[in-house]
Amino acid sequence: MEVPGGPAAPEPGEIRALKQCLLRRNKSREQHGVAASCLKELRNKACDILAIDKSLAPVTLVLAEDGTIVDDDDYFLCLPANTKFVVLAGNEKWTHNSDGGTAWITQESFDRDETDSGAGLKWKNVARQLKEDLSSIILLSEEELQMLIDVPCSELAQELSQSHVAVQGLQNTLQQVLDQREEARQSRQLLELYLRALEKEGGILSKQQESRADLGDESDAVDTGIRESSSEVTPASQILLALKEKPAPELSLSSQDLELVAKEDPKALAVALNWDLKKTEAVQQACNQELRLRLQQVQSLRSLRSISARTSSLPGDMENPKRTRRDPM
Numbered sequence: 001m002e003v004p005g006g007p008a009a010p011e012p013g014e015i016r017a018l019k020q021c022l023l024r025r026n027k028s029r030e031q032h033g034v035a036a037s038c039l040k041e042l043r044n045k046a047c048d049i050l051a052i053d054k055s056l057a058p059v060t061l062v063l064a065e066d067g068t069i070v071d072d073d074d075y076f077l078c079l080p081a082n083t084k085f086v087v088l089a090g091n092e093k094w095t096h097n098s099d100g101g102t103a104w105i106t107q108e109s110f111d112r113d114e115t116d117s118g119a120g121l122k123w124k125n126v127a128r129q130l131k132e133d134l135s136s137i138i139l140l141s142e143e144e145l146q147m148l149i150d151v152p153c154s155e156l157a158q159e160l161s162q163s164h165v166a167v168q169g170l171q172n173t174l175q176q177v178l179d180q181r182e183e184a185r186q187s188r189q190l191l192e193l194y195l196r197a198l199e200k201e202g203g204i205l206s207k208q209q210e211s212r213a214d215l216g217d218e219s220d221a222v223d224t225g226i227r228e229s230s231s232e233v234t235p236a237s238q239i240l241l242a243l244k245e246k247p248a249p250e251l252s253l254s255s256q257d258l259e260l261v262a263k264e265d266p267k268a269l270a271v272a273l274n275w276d277l278k279k280t281e282a283v284q285q286a287c288n289q290e291l292r293l294r295l296q297q298v299q300s301l302r303s304l305r306s307i308s309a310r311t312s313s314l315p316g317d318m319e320n321p322k323r324t325r326r327d328p329m
Helices: 039-049 073-078 107-117 119-132 134-139 142-150 153-160 164-221 237-245 255-263 266-273 277-312
Strands: 019-025 032-036 059-063 083-089
Touching: 019 039, 032 039, 039 059, 039 073, 039 083, 119 134, 119 142, 119 153, 134 164, 142 164, 153 164, 237 255, 237 266, 255 277, 266 277
Parallel strands: 019 083
Antiparallel strands: 019 032, 059 083
Protein backbone atom coordinates (compact mmCIF):
# COMPACT_ATOMS: atom_id res chain seq x y z
CA MET A 1 0.00 0.00 0.00
CA GLU A 2 1.45 3.35 -1.05
CA VAL A 3 1.35 6.41 1.13
CA PRO A 4 -0.86 9.08 -0.47
CA GLY A 5 0.01 12.72 -0.71
CA GLY A 6 3.46 12.39 -2.27
CA PRO A 7 4.65 13.23 -5.75
CA ALA A 8 4.60 10.61 -8.41
CA ALA A 9 7.41 8.13 -8.65
CA PRO A 10 10.11 8.70 -11.26
CA GLU A 11 9.13 7.79 -14.79
CA PRO A 12 10.57 4.53 -16.14
CA GLY A 13 14.06 5.13 -17.45
CA GLU A 14 14.44 8.36 -15.41
CA ILE A 15 17.45 8.26 -13.13
CA ARG A 16 17.54 10.39 -9.98
CA ALA A 17 20.41 10.67 -7.54
CA LEU A 18 19.86 9.31 -4.08
CA LYS A 19 19.87 11.84 -1.24
CA GLN A 20 21.07 10.87 2.22
CA CYS A 21 18.59 11.76 4.98
CA LEU A 22 18.16 11.26 8.72
CA LEU A 23 14.75 10.14 10.03
CA ARG A 24 13.22 9.99 13.50
CA ARG A 25 9.81 9.99 15.12
CA ASN A 26 8.42 12.98 16.96
CA LYS A 27 9.78 13.33 20.54
CA SER A 28 12.37 10.64 19.88
CA ARG A 29 16.17 10.87 19.83
CA GLU A 30 16.73 7.69 17.82
CA GLN A 31 17.70 8.49 14.24
CA HIS A 32 17.89 6.32 11.12
CA GLY A 33 19.88 7.04 8.01
CA VAL A 34 18.24 6.38 4.66
CA ALA A 35 18.77 7.30 1.02
CA ALA A 36 15.93 8.24 -1.29
CA SER A 37 15.53 9.84 -4.69
CA CYS A 38 12.14 11.49 -4.00
CA LEU A 39 9.68 12.25 -1.23
CA LYS A 40 7.45 9.27 -2.02
CA GLU A 41 10.34 6.89 -1.68
CA LEU A 42 11.43 8.60 1.53
CA ARG A 43 7.91 8.26 3.03
CA ASN A 44 7.72 4.58 2.16
CA LYS A 45 11.14 3.90 3.71
CA ALA A 46 10.17 5.94 6.76
CA CYS A 47 7.08 3.85 7.34
CA ASP A 48 9.05 0.63 6.97
CA ILE A 49 12.02 1.63 9.14
CA LEU A 50 10.04 3.43 11.85
CA ALA A 51 7.22 0.84 11.91
CA ILE A 52 4.51 3.35 11.06
CA ASP A 53 1.12 1.95 10.13
CA LYS A 54 0.46 3.23 6.63
CA SER A 55 -3.23 3.36 7.40
CA LEU A 56 -2.54 6.30 9.69
CA ALA A 57 -2.63 8.69 6.76
CA PRO A 58 -1.39 11.22 6.11
CA VAL A 59 2.31 10.63 6.79
CA THR A 60 4.04 14.01 6.82
CA LEU A 61 7.74 14.81 6.63
CA VAL A 62 8.88 17.99 8.41
CA LEU A 63 12.30 19.49 9.03
CA ALA A 64 13.54 18.67 12.52
CA GLU A 65 15.02 22.15 12.77
CA ASP A 66 11.83 24.20 12.72
CA GLY A 67 8.94 21.92 11.69
CA THR A 68 8.75 23.11 8.07
CA ILE A 69 6.56 20.72 6.09
CA VAL A 70 8.32 19.28 3.06
CA ASP A 71 5.77 18.25 0.45
CA ASP A 72 7.46 19.52 -2.70
CA ASP A 73 9.79 17.17 -4.49
CA ASP A 74 11.84 19.99 -6.01
CA TYR A 75 12.34 21.55 -2.58
CA PHE A 76 13.40 18.14 -1.27
CA LEU A 77 16.05 17.90 -3.97
CA CYS A 78 17.41 21.34 -2.98
CA LEU A 79 18.05 20.27 0.59
CA PRO A 80 21.63 19.28 1.45
CA ALA A 81 22.64 15.75 2.34
CA ASN A 82 22.02 14.43 5.87
CA THR A 83 19.11 16.77 6.46
CA LYS A 84 17.14 15.69 9.54
CA PHE A 85 13.44 14.87 9.12
CA VAL A 86 10.73 14.18 11.67
CA VAL A 87 8.01 11.79 10.50
CA LEU A 88 4.47 12.65 11.64
CA ALA A 89 1.61 10.20 11.29
CA GLY A 90 -2.08 11.05 11.44
CA ASN A 91 -2.84 14.11 13.56
CA GLU A 92 0.57 14.34 15.23
CA LYS A 93 1.99 17.84 15.69
CA TRP A 94 5.66 18.72 15.43
CA THR A 95 7.33 19.61 18.75
CA HIS A 96 10.80 21.04 19.12
CA ASN A 97 13.47 18.63 20.34
CA SER A 98 16.66 19.84 22.04
CA ASP A 99 18.82 17.87 19.64
CA GLY A 100 16.73 18.79 16.62
CA GLY A 101 18.13 20.68 13.66
CA THR A 102 20.03 19.84 10.54
CA ALA A 103 23.62 18.92 9.97
CA TRP A 104 24.04 21.71 7.46
CA ILE A 105 23.35 24.55 9.92
CA THR A 106 26.53 26.57 10.15
CA GLN A 107 28.32 27.61 13.32
CA GLU A 108 27.64 31.25 12.45
CA SER A 109 23.88 30.72 12.62
CA PHE A 110 24.24 29.18 16.10
CA ASP A 111 26.34 32.13 17.22
CA ARG A 112 23.86 34.62 15.81
CA ASP A 113 20.88 32.94 17.44
CA GLU A 114 22.57 32.71 20.83
CA THR A 115 23.76 36.31 20.68
CA ASP A 116 20.25 37.47 19.87
CA SER A 117 18.81 35.47 22.74
CA GLY A 118 20.71 37.48 25.34
CA ALA A 119 24.06 38.90 26.37
CA GLY A 120 24.44 36.14 28.96
CA LEU A 121 25.20 33.61 26.21
CA LYS A 122 27.88 35.74 24.56
CA TRP A 123 30.67 34.07 26.51
CA LYS A 124 29.74 30.74 24.92
CA ASN A 125 30.48 32.13 21.47
CA VAL A 126 33.88 33.33 22.68
CA ALA A 127 34.54 29.96 24.32
CA ARG A 128 33.75 28.12 21.07
CA GLN A 129 36.12 30.40 19.20
CA LEU A 130 38.81 29.63 21.75
CA LYS A 131 38.07 25.91 21.57
CA GLU A 132 38.63 25.90 17.81
CA ASP A 133 41.88 27.85 17.94
CA LEU A 134 43.68 28.46 21.25
CA SER A 135 45.99 31.03 19.64
CA SER A 136 42.97 33.31 19.18
CA ILE A 137 43.59 34.47 22.77
CA ILE A 138 45.72 37.29 21.38
CA LEU A 139 42.77 38.44 19.26
CA LEU A 140 40.29 38.61 22.14
CA SER A 141 39.38 41.99 23.50
CA GLU A 142 39.84 42.82 27.17
CA GLU A 143 36.09 42.63 27.63
CA GLU A 144 36.01 39.09 26.19
CA LEU A 145 38.98 38.03 28.33
CA GLN A 146 37.29 39.31 31.47
CA MET A 147 34.07 37.58 30.40
CA LEU A 148 35.76 34.16 30.25
CA ILE A 149 37.58 34.79 33.53
CA ASP A 150 34.31 35.58 35.31
CA VAL A 151 32.48 32.47 33.99
CA PRO A 152 32.22 29.72 36.62
CA CYS A 153 34.89 27.10 36.05
CA SER A 154 32.37 24.25 35.87
CA GLU A 155 30.31 25.91 33.13
CA LEU A 156 33.37 26.81 31.06
CA ALA A 157 34.72 23.27 31.46
CA GLN A 158 31.44 21.85 30.17
CA GLU A 159 31.43 24.22 27.19
CA LEU A 160 35.06 23.45 26.26
CA SER A 161 34.75 19.72 27.08
CA GLN A 162 37.81 19.99 29.32
CA SER A 163 38.60 19.05 32.90
CA HIS A 164 38.25 21.56 35.73
CA VAL A 165 42.02 21.59 36.24
CA ALA A 166 42.68 22.40 32.57
CA VAL A 167 40.03 25.13 32.54
CA GLN A 168 41.39 26.64 35.75
CA GLY A 169 44.83 26.82 34.13
CA LEU A 170 43.26 28.41 31.06
CA GLN A 171 41.53 31.07 33.17
CA ASN A 172 44.84 31.80 34.93
CA THR A 173 46.47 32.27 31.52
CA LEU A 174 43.67 34.60 30.44
CA GLN A 175 44.19 36.61 33.64
CA GLN A 176 47.92 36.91 32.89
CA VAL A 177 47.20 38.15 29.37
CA LEU A 178 44.77 40.70 30.80
CA ASP A 179 47.34 41.83 33.41
CA GLN A 180 50.05 42.19 30.76
CA ARG A 181 47.81 44.40 28.66
CA GLU A 182 47.06 46.54 31.71
CA GLU A 183 50.79 46.85 32.51
CA ALA A 184 51.50 47.81 28.91
CA ARG A 185 48.82 50.50 29.08
CA GLN A 186 50.25 51.91 32.32
CA SER A 187 53.77 51.89 30.84
CA ARG A 188 52.57 53.89 27.86
CA GLN A 189 50.89 56.39 30.16
CA LEU A 190 54.07 56.78 32.25
CA LEU A 191 56.14 57.26 29.10
CA GLU A 192 53.76 59.96 27.90
CA LEU A 193 54.00 61.74 31.28
CA TYR A 194 57.81 61.51 31.17
CA LEU A 195 57.95 63.00 27.67
CA ARG A 196 55.63 65.81 28.72
CA ALA A 197 57.86 66.52 31.73
CA LEU A 198 60.93 66.68 29.47
CA GLU A 199 59.18 69.11 27.16
CA LYS A 200 58.13 71.25 30.12
CA GLU A 201 61.64 71.21 31.57
CA GLY A 202 63.13 72.22 28.22
CA GLY A 203 60.71 75.11 28.03
CA ILE A 204 61.68 76.32 31.52
CA LEU A 205 65.41 76.19 30.71
CA SER A 206 64.96 78.07 27.44
CA LYS A 207 62.91 80.77 29.18
CA GLN A 208 65.57 81.15 31.87
CA GLN A 209 68.31 81.45 29.26
CA GLU A 210 66.33 84.10 27.40
CA SER A 211 65.73 85.97 30.66
CA ARG A 212 69.44 85.85 31.50
CA ALA A 213 70.36 87.10 28.03
CA ASP A 214 67.93 90.00 28.43
CA LEU A 215 69.43 90.87 31.81
CA GLY A 216 72.94 90.74 30.31
CA ASP A 217 71.96 93.10 27.50
CA GLU A 218 70.43 95.56 29.95
CA SER A 219 73.49 95.54 32.18
CA ASP A 220 75.76 96.20 29.19
CA ALA A 221 73.61 99.08 27.96
CA VAL A 222 73.25 100.86 31.31
CA ASP A 223 75.85 100.35 34.02
CA THR A 224 74.22 101.50 37.23
CA GLY A 225 77.15 100.49 39.40
CA ILE A 226 74.85 98.35 41.51
CA ARG A 227 75.69 94.64 41.61
CA GLU A 228 72.76 92.37 41.03
CA SER A 229 71.76 90.02 43.80
CA SER A 230 72.67 86.34 43.50
CA SER A 231 69.01 85.33 43.11
CA GLU A 232 68.80 87.38 39.89
CA VAL A 233 71.82 85.69 38.29
CA THR A 234 71.27 82.28 36.73
CA PRO A 235 74.27 80.02 35.89
CA ALA A 236 74.94 79.51 32.23
CA SER A 237 73.44 76.57 30.39
CA GLN A 238 76.76 74.71 30.29
CA ILE A 239 76.95 74.92 34.09
CA LEU A 240 73.44 73.54 34.43
CA LEU A 241 74.31 70.78 31.99
CA ALA A 242 77.42 69.83 33.99
CA LEU A 243 75.47 69.84 37.26
CA LYS A 244 72.87 67.49 35.75
CA GLU A 245 75.03 65.03 33.84
CA LYS A 246 78.31 64.80 35.77
CA PRO A 247 78.45 62.43 38.75
CA ALA A 248 80.80 64.89 40.57
CA PRO A 249 80.12 68.23 38.86
CA GLU A 250 82.30 70.20 41.31
CA LEU A 251 85.37 68.54 39.80
CA SER A 252 84.36 69.46 36.25
CA LEU A 253 83.62 73.15 36.80
CA SER A 254 86.12 75.97 36.82
CA SER A 255 86.67 78.03 39.96
CA GLN A 256 84.65 80.86 38.46
CA ASP A 257 81.76 78.51 37.74
CA LEU A 258 82.01 77.07 41.23
CA GLU A 259 81.74 80.56 42.65
CA LEU A 260 78.62 81.23 40.54
CA VAL A 261 76.98 78.02 41.73
CA ALA A 262 77.92 78.67 45.36
CA LYS A 263 76.46 82.18 45.29
CA GLU A 264 73.28 81.20 43.49
CA ASP A 265 70.04 81.22 45.44
CA PRO A 266 69.17 77.57 46.27
CA LYS A 267 65.53 77.96 45.35
CA ALA A 268 66.26 79.52 41.97
CA LEU A 269 68.89 76.89 41.24
CA ALA A 270 66.49 74.11 42.23
CA VAL A 271 63.89 75.45 39.78
CA ALA A 272 66.49 75.69 37.00
CA LEU A 273 67.65 72.11 37.59
CA ASN A 274 64.16 70.76 38.30
CA TRP A 275 65.52 69.28 41.55
CA ASP A 276 64.29 69.32 45.10
CA LEU A 277 65.79 71.88 47.46
CA LYS A 278 67.69 69.32 49.55
CA LYS A 279 69.58 67.90 46.58
CA THR A 280 70.37 71.38 45.29
CA GLU A 281 71.80 72.50 48.65
CA ALA A 282 73.96 69.36 48.78
CA VAL A 283 75.43 70.15 45.36
CA GLN A 284 76.07 73.77 46.37
CA GLN A 285 77.83 72.59 49.53
CA ALA A 286 80.07 70.28 47.47
CA CYS A 287 80.91 73.18 45.13
CA ASN A 288 81.69 75.37 48.15
CA GLN A 289 84.08 72.80 49.59
CA GLU A 290 85.83 72.32 46.26
CA LEU A 291 86.15 76.09 45.85
CA ARG A 292 87.67 76.49 49.37
CA LEU A 293 90.07 73.63 48.67
CA ARG A 294 91.25 75.28 45.49
CA LEU A 295 91.67 78.62 47.28
CA GLN A 296 93.75 76.93 49.99
CA GLN A 297 95.92 75.34 47.34
CA VAL A 298 96.42 78.72 45.68
CA GLN A 299 97.32 80.34 49.01
CA SER A 300 99.77 77.55 49.82
CA LEU A 301 101.40 77.95 46.44
CA ARG A 302 101.69 81.70 46.94
CA SER A 303 103.24 81.17 50.36
CA LEU A 304 105.84 78.83 48.91
CA ARG A 305 106.66 81.32 46.20
CA SER A 306 106.99 84.09 48.75
CA ILE A 307 109.41 82.06 50.89
CA SER A 308 111.41 81.13 47.83
CA ALA A 309 111.63 84.78 46.78
CA ARG A 310 112.86 85.94 50.22
CA THR A 311 115.52 83.24 50.25
CA SER A 312 116.91 84.31 46.90
CA SER A 313 117.10 88.01 47.95
CA LEU A 314 119.52 87.56 50.98
CA PRO A 315 123.06 89.37 50.87
CA GLY A 316 126.00 87.52 49.38
CA ASP A 317 127.95 87.27 52.64
CA MET A 318 124.97 85.80 54.36
CA GLU A 319 124.53 83.50 51.47
CA ASN A 320 128.13 82.13 51.89
CA PRO A 321 129.28 82.66 55.52
CA LYS A 322 132.54 80.77 54.98
CA ARG A 323 133.94 83.79 53.11
CA THR A 324 133.77 86.02 56.24
CA ARG A 325 136.32 83.98 58.11
CA ARG A 326 139.79 85.48 58.20
CA ASP A 327 143.01 83.63 58.19
CA PRO A 328 144.35 83.80 61.81
CA MET A 329 147.89 83.98 60.52
